[in-house]
Amino acid sequence: MAEAAFTKRVFSGIQPSGGLTLGNYLGAIKRFVDMQEDDYETIYCMVDLHAITVWQDPAELARNTRELCAGFIAAGIDPSKSILFNQSQVPEHTQLAWIFNTVARMGWLNRMTQFKDKAGKNRENASVGLFAYPALMAADILIYHATHVPVGEDQKQHLELTRDIAAKFNHDYGVDYFPITEPVIEGAATRVMSLRDGSKKMSKSDPSDMSRINMTDDADAIAQKIRKARTDPDALPSEVDGLSERAEARNLVNIYAALTDQSVEDVLRDVGGKQFSEFKPILSDLAVAKLSPISSEMARLMQDTAEIDRILHIGAEQAREIATPILSKTYDIVGMVR
Numbered sequence: 001m002a003e004a005a006f007t008k009r010v011f012s013g014i015q016p017s018g019g020l021t022l023g024n025y026l027g028a029i030k031r032f033v034d035m036q037e038d039d040y041e042t043i044y045c046m047v048d049l050h051a052i053t054v055w056q057d058p059a060e061l062a063r064n065t066r067e068l069c070a071g072f073i074a075a076g077i078d079p080s081k082s083i084l085f086n087q088s089q090v091p092e093h094t095q096l097a098w099i100f101n102t103v104a105r106m107g108w109l110n111r112m113t114q115f116k117d118k119a120g121k122n123r124e125n126a127s128v129g130l131f132a133y134p135a136l137m138a139a140d141i142l143i144y145h146a147t148h149v150p151v152g153e154d155q156k157q158h159l160e161l162t163r164d165i166a167a168k169f170n171h172d173y174g175v176d177y178f179p180i181t182e183p184v185i186e187g188a189a190t191r192v193m194s195l196r197d198g199s200k201k202m203s204k205s206d207p208s209d210m211s212r213i214n215m216t217d218d219a220d221a222i223a224q225k226i227r228k229a230r231t232d233p234d235a236l237p238s239e240v241d242g243l244s245e246r247a248e249a250r251n252l253v254n255i256y257a258a259l260t261d262q263s264v265e266d267v268l269r270d271v272g273g274k275q276f277s278e279f280k281p282i283l284s285d286l287a288v289a290k291l292s293p294i295s296s297e298m299a300r301l302m303q304d305t306a307e308i309d310r311i312l313h314i315g316a317e318q319a320r321e322i323a324t325p326i327l328s329k330t331y332d333i334v335g336m337v338r
C-alpha cells in the first residue's frame with residue numbers, strides 16, 4: 001500500500017545529545033548519503049526536542065545541534081539534494097505528536113526497551129517526555145508521509161510502533177491517510193558494538209571514551225582505540241560462520257566491511273587467517289583514511305556557525321512546505337475546527 005499510494009520519501013533523525021560516533025556514522029549517516037543518491041526525496045533532521053527528554057545543558061545542546069549539522073554535511077549530505085533541519089524549527093512535528101499521544105496506548109509505550117534502558121531503575125523520576133518519545137518519533141516520520149526510514153538496529157522497535165500508530169489512526173478514523181513506513185535496516189554495520197565489550201552497543205553515553213570512536217577523534221586517538229580494542233587470541237576466520245561466537249572479532253570485521261562498502265564474505269576472503277596484530281593496523285589505517293577528511297571538514301564548517309544556522313533555517317522552511325498541508329488534513333480528519 002505504501003509503495004503504491006505515496007511518493008518514495010526518506011526521513012531519518014539523529015539526536016544532538018553528544019558527539020557523533022562511528023556507530024551513528026556507519027549505522028545511519030553513511031546510509032543516508034547513499035539514499036540521497038538514489039531515487040528518493042530525502043529529509044534528515046537533528047531531533048533537538050527528543051534530546052531534551054534527558055537533561056541537556058542549553059549551550060551544549062545548541063553547539064551539538066550545529067556540530068551534528070556540520071557532521072551531516074561533512075559526511076556527504078548535500079543541502080541542495082536533501083532537506084536538512086532541526087526539529088524544533090518545524091512545530092508541526094509536536095502538533096502531530098500530540099494527536100499521536102492520543103492514538104498510542106500506554107501498554108505499547110510500556111514495552112519500549114529504550115525507555116526501560118534510559119529510565120533505568122528510577123522510572124518514577126524519568127521525564128514524561130522520555131516515555132512519550134516514540135509518539136514524537138512517529139510524528140517526525142509521518143508528518144512527511146515518509147515511506148522509508150533508514151536507522152540502526154536499535155531503532156527497530158520504535159519503527160514498529162510507528163507502523164502501529166499509523167495503522168490505528170487509519171483504522172480509528174476510517175481513512176487510508178498515513179503510510180505504513182518501511183524500516184530500512186541494512187548493511188554490515190546496523191549494530192556497531194563497543195570496542196571494550198562486544199555485547200554492548202557503541203554509544204555516545206558509554207562512560208568509557210575508549211569504547212567508541214568519535215567522529216571528532218584525531219588519527220592518534222583512532223589508532224589507539226583500535227589497537228586497544230578487545231579481541232580474542234585466534235586468527236580471523238575465512239568464513240562468516242567462524243564469527244558467530246566471536247562478538248568482538250565480528251564487530252571489527254563488520255566495521256571494516258562497512259567502511260569499504262564490501263560484504264563480510266568478501267572481507268573475510270581477503271583477511272581470513274590474519275592475526276589481530278596484523279588486522280588491527282590495517283583497520284586503523286582504513287578508519288583514519290575514511291574518517292579524518294570528515295572530521296577536518298566538520299571543524300572547518302564549525303568556524304562559520306552563521307552559515308550552519310542559515311542552512312538549518314532554509315531546510316526548516318522546505319520541511320514546513322511538506323508538513324503544513326499534511327497536518328492540516330490530519331486536523332480535518334480528526335475534526336478540529338479552524
Ligand code: TYM
Nearest residue numbers: 012013014015023024027028137140151152190191192202
Ligand atoms: P540516535 O540519535 O540514538 O542515533 C541516530 C542513528 O544512529 C544509529 N546508531 C547506530 N547504528 C549502528 N550502531 C550503533 N552503535 C549505533 N548507535 C546509533 C541509530 O540506530 C539511529 O539510526 N530515536 C532516534 C532518533 C529519531 C529518529 C526519528 C530516527 C528521532 N526521530 C525518526 C528515525 C526517524 C535516536 O535516538 O537515534
